[in-house]
Amino acid sequence: MNQLLLLYVAIVCYAAAGITAAFTQATKYQKLAWLNMTLSFIGIISQFLFTIIRSKANGFLPFASRFEAPVLFAFAIQITGLIFYTIKRYNLVKTVTDGFSVILIGVALFAIGFTPGKNLNPILNSPFFAFHILISFVGYGVIITGLAWSIVALFNNQMSNDTSIPRRIAITSLLLLGTGILIGSLWADNSWGRYWSWDPKESWALFTWAILMLYVHIAQRSNRAWLTVLFFGLSTIAMIFTFIGINLLRLGLHRY
Amino acid sequence: MRKYAKIVIHFGLLIGLIGVWLNQSQKTSGYLFLELAGGTKNFFLSKNFQSINEIPFSLRLDSIRTNQQKGFEPAPIVWLQISSNNQNSVQKLTYNQPLYHQGWQMLLSNLVEPGFPLDYELSSDGQTFSLLHNQHLVLPNYKKIWSYGYDSEMKRINLLIGDRSEWLGIGDTLRFDKSEIVLQSINFALHQGVILLVKDIRLRFIIFVGFGLMLVGLIPVLFTKKKL
Numbered sequence: 001m002n003q004l005l006l007l008y009v010a011i012v013c014y015a016a017a018g019i020t021a022a023f024t025q026a027t028k029y030q031k032l033a034w035l036n037m038t039l040s041f042i043g044i045i046s047q048f049l050f051t052i053i054r055s056k057a058n059g060f061l062p063f064a065s066r067f068e069a070p071v072l073f074a075f076a077i078q079i080t081g082l083i084f085y086t087i088k089r090y091n092l093v094k095t096v097t098d099g100f101s102v103i104l105i106g107v108a109l110f111a112i113g114f115t116p117g118k119n120l121n122p123i124l125n126s127p128f129f130a131f132h133i134l135i136s137f138v139g140y141g142v143i144i145t146g147l148a149w150s151i152v153a154l155f156n157n158q159m160s161n162d163t164s165i166p167r168r169i170a171i172t173s174l175l176l177l178g179t180g181i182l183i184g185s186l187w188a189d190n191s192w193g194r195y196w197s198w199d200p201k202e203s204w205a206l207f208t209w210a211i212l213m214l215y216v217h218i219a220q221r222s223n224r225a226w227l228t229v230l231f232f233g234l235s236t237i238a239m240i241f242t243f244i245g246i247n248l249l250r251l252g253l254h255r256y
Numbered sequence: 257m258r259k260y261a262k263i264v265i266h267f268g269l270l271i272g273l274i275g276v277w278l279n280q281s282q283k284t285s286g287y288l289f290l291e292l293a294g295g296t297k298n299f300f301l302s303k304n305f306q307s308i309n310e311i312p313f314s315l316r317l318d319s320i321r322t323n324q325q326k327g328f329e330p331a332p333i334v335w336l337q338i339s340s341n342n343q344n345s346v347q348k349l350t351y352n353q354p355l356y357h358q359g360w361q362m363l364l365s366n367l368v369e370p371g372f373p374l375d376y377e378l379s380s381d382g383q384t385f386s387l388l389h390n391q392h393l394v395l396p397n398y399k400k401i402w403s404y405g406y407d408s409e410m411k412r413i414n415l416l417i418g419d420r421s422e423w424l425g426i427g428d429t430l431r432f433d434k435s436e437i438v439l440q441s442i443n444f445a446l447h448q449g450v451i452l453l454v455k456d457i458r459l460r461f462i463i464f465v466g467f468g469l470m471l472v473g474l475i476p477v478l479f480t481k482k483k484l
Contacts (some may be wrong), residue, residue: 119325119328122352164481168481171474172478174474175474175478178467178470178474179471182464182467189460190354191352191353193453195463
């Protein structure tokens, strides 16, 4: 099966899911929620098949190139967005997460362009590689979900009263990003003999984590909606710099 | 439950930070040169080249091969014989795949061919120093001195002090800040060999246990709606 075709199926499904969620919000016709979830699910399955096919073609998991990273990021956002939508039916939040997935796959397909897998750097041939990348990206996906929730909640009193949600989203992200950093650190210790080297990507990942940790502490005392937007916004900016800025500025050893 | 989670998170953070401090303050690391025709060694030169440290086992270089990965330059694979408690074992070591034994980590730093300048003997103000090729040391006046070049035709080495770079042959003098550095000798490798970076990582686990505990403490907080 064609790798590109699967990505086109995924982007169309995510776009349709986003439109469906917005339409559900506008019309209050909740039965469309199932259509939304089905579309997201088809998109996720397409991306899963893409991952398997590309893995077979490359000989390793497709998480290593400039083309593959945004595709994986879209996959992670979609999974976290769908899980969140299954728990809490906030249509606008789902619209935003679907939108992010569409943009990321769009960037991979039309801005970066499809590239076949290259030879894997031998250093990446480690069991830590898949876990470190996957867990970190799912953590990033949770941050995007938190940002989407906080922006929508800014204009919705009922949502902003539910103060446990942003805190639990932040803790989920802390847990995932922290695990990702810890696995990365174990990997570095095993491969380079140093568990931490203040590489720009490491530092920015820690900075993103610290912003969320600060939010969790501040949220103990204040639950103002703008604070939630501020902290998820800051962590998103830090995360985007970790993800894109390091590559664009060609900083450190983590660039690709 | 929430109260315990809070304790576990902060206790884990404390343990992790103590682990970092212990690993930074107690760290022992240095260089070990092993030659193919050489015998066993159970000591290494400390990172500041000022002392010799022992390791609780002996190492001998068994053989050197190369590993070819598609699209990349061949990487050396080193086979080391490790002897401890009257038991011998041969284990593999290559770039980015350190060898672990009894809480010690051995990293492959450099592959050395015969004629490779291993180390230099320098004297300054009545004191003698050893400096490994492509390494640096801190002099008593806190100036860093780097060696990073060797001219095999002229038999001279390149030293960098501050922003001054000078070529020195045996017996030549380098003057800086009212001090003099004289190159006394250069030791060359006679056989093919490897330079290993040896590290004591027996306390490293504390860091991972501490920060891991911190993350474990976050799990129950996820399932509660109330604040901590």
